[in-house]
Amino acid sequence: MNRIAGYRPPLPGTQPNHLHHPYVSSIKRAPTKPLVPIPYTLSEVTGPTFGTEIVAPKASDLTHGRSGEPLGERIIVSGRVFDEDNRPLANTLVEIWQANAAGRYLHEVDQHQAPLDPNFTGCGRAITDAEGRYRFLTIRPGEYPWRNHYNSWRPAHIHFSLFGPAFATRLVTQMYFPGDPLLSFDPIFNCTADEEARSRLISVFDWESTLPEHALGYRFDIVLRGRDATPMEE
Amino acid sequence: MSVHATTSQTVGPFFKIGLEWLYRDNLIVEGVSGERVTIQGRVLDGDGLPVPDAFVEIWQANAHGKYNHPEDTQDKPLEPGFNGYGRVPTNAEGMFRFNTIKPGPVPGPNGKQQAPHLAVSVFMRGVLRRLVTRMYFPDDERNSGDHILNLVEAARRTTLIAKNTADDPGSLKWNVVLQGPEETVFFDLGL
Numbered sequence: 001m002n003r004i005a006g007y008r009p010p011l012p013g014t015q016p017n018h019l020h021h022p023y024v025s026s027i028k029r030a031p032t033k034p035l036v037p038i039p040y041t042l043s044e045v046t047g048p049t050f051g052t053e054i055v056a057p058k059a060s061d062l063t064h065g066r067s068g069e070p071l072g073e074r075i076i077v078s079g080r081v082f083d084e085d086n087r088p089l090a091n092t093l094v095e096i097w098q099a100n101a102a103g104r105y106l107h108e109v110d111q112h113q114a115p116l117d118p119n120f121t122g123c124g125r126a127i128t129d130a131e132g133r134y135r136f137l138t139i140r141p142g143e144y145p146w147r148n149h150y151n152s153w154r155p156a157h158i159h160f161s162l163f164g165p166a167f168a169t170r171l172v173t174q175m176y177f178p179g180d181p182l183l184s185f186d187p188i189f190n191c192t193a194d195e196e197a198r199s200r201l202i203s204v205f206d207w208e209s210t211l212p213e214h215a216l217g218y219r220f221d222i223v224l225r226g227r228d229a230t231p232m233e234e
Numbered sequence: 235m236s237v238h239a240t241t242s243q244t245v246g247p248f249f250k251i252g253l254e255w256l257y258r259d260n261l262i263v264e265g266v267s268g269e270r271v272t273i274q275g276r277v278l279d280g281d282g283l284p285v286p287d288a289f290v291e292i293w294q295a296n297a298h299g300k301y302n303h304p305e306d307t308q309d310k311p312l313e314p315g316f317n318g319y320g321r322v323p324t325n326a327e328g329m330f331r332f333n334t335i336k337p338g339p340v341p342g343p344n345g346k347q348q349a350p351h352l353a354v355s356v357f358m359r360g361v362l363r364r365l366v367t368r369m370y371f372p373d374d375e376r377n378s379g380d381h382i383l384n385l386v387e388a389a390r391r392t393t394l395i396a397k398n399t400a401d402d403p404g405s406l407k408w409n410v411v412l413q414g415p416e417e418t419v420f421f422d423l424g425l
Contacts, residue, residue, distance in 0.1 A: 007423070011238045016362035023244075025360030028280035032413045033390075035422035038382050042340050043353045043368075044423060046303035047293055048319035084237055097252025105248040109287070123252040159245065159252060166305070167293050167353050168423050170364060174243040191362050192241045201241055225239045 006040030013194035022187035047167040062138035070120035072101025072139035074215035084226025088132030103142030155182035242363035261334040263315035268297030268335030280413035284328025288358035299338030349376035
């Protein structure tokens with residue numbers, strides 16, 4: 001029989017619990033019964049794959065495609081996607097979405113009293129190259145208020161969605177910006193106990209990718225789960 | 235020297251703008267083999283209220299029990315154009331719906347075949363890391379021998395098995411219940 005090598009469990013504290021009371025929306029949505037541990041099977045170590053043709057080359061340029069330039073500060077967000085063994089993950093689909101410079105999403109549910117930008121949709125996608133690299137040209141998103149608690153504001157952030165090589169490696173996360181004073185107040189950023197793990201959600205200013213007289217660069221590397229070295233015993 | 239996986243965060247309420255381009259509610263391509271099924275259900279929160287800002291992703295084998303993925307080395311045919319991936323949002327009533335085919339059995343632990351199933355991820359505002367579950371098919375005798383189903387206490391197994399709808403063959407109903415007596419079984423894959 002074939003034994004299946006699974007994926008390593010996370011280091012304790014580096015992933016959020018489902019229930020995080022300060023994040024009010026989790027209270028009625030977090031499972032209350034213990035999760036049932038299951039062994040890895042072919043269903044979890046396979047997963048959707050996408051060819052590079054699924055993403056248009058310009059899909060990684062969020063400043064492009066409208067009649068004019070979006071408002072706000074142009075930034076480059078780039079980084080590498082790799083696994084816990086430091087192996088680059090090539091051909092991985094990366095999807096991002098974000099608010100505009102004024103802190104408003106192009107979404108019918110977002111009624112924040114800040115202007116929409118006719119030249120900014122706030123969504124992009126890319127496929128990582130052979131070294132696991134991705135790169136987006138976008139606008140620095142604005143902070144915005146939400147109704148979690150009195151005077152609550154989300155720090156500036158960009159949402160990321162990644163698939164990786166298997167169903168087991170699927171990840172949705174958020175990227176933050178260095179020095180944001182709102183981070184310490186944010187229950188979503190702070191849902192993870194491990195400080196070092198939280199700090200890796202904060203991008204770093206990157207002089208290397210900064211484009212002279214055009215856009216500041218921020219680097220955000222993303223790590224997906226690594227494979228168990230040996231197949232699981234049953 | 236190893237590093238640790240990036241921390242999960244919620245998709246938030248506005249994921250549609252980034253994820254809608256890949257919404258796929260119909261996995262059926264022309265000429266694909268297999269029994270056609272429609273899967274419809276609702277995502278319900280701890281008050282029994284519909285969750286209008288969730289999305290559901292499915293991953294499945296084709297009718298031969300073959301995944302369209304390099305790690306599936308079984309000597310079984312792929313079906314041209316059948317990828318096995320679906321993604322749908324819930325609507326204002328918390329409803330989602332897929333049209334697909336019933337997958338064939340795939341290998342499982344102990345050298346036994348698994349009963350046909352969909353691997354399911356559920357994401358929404360308020361959920362900080364994705365919920366992982368499975369959907370199995372009603373009236374399938376293979377369910378009773380399925381290794382994963384048998385890891386679940388008997389009383390809760392029914393939350394993983396879709397129900398037939400009386401008037402419409404091939405139309406299945408399967409809800410994702412986040413809390414309460416009917417709470418869906420969610421799995422720990424270590425994430």
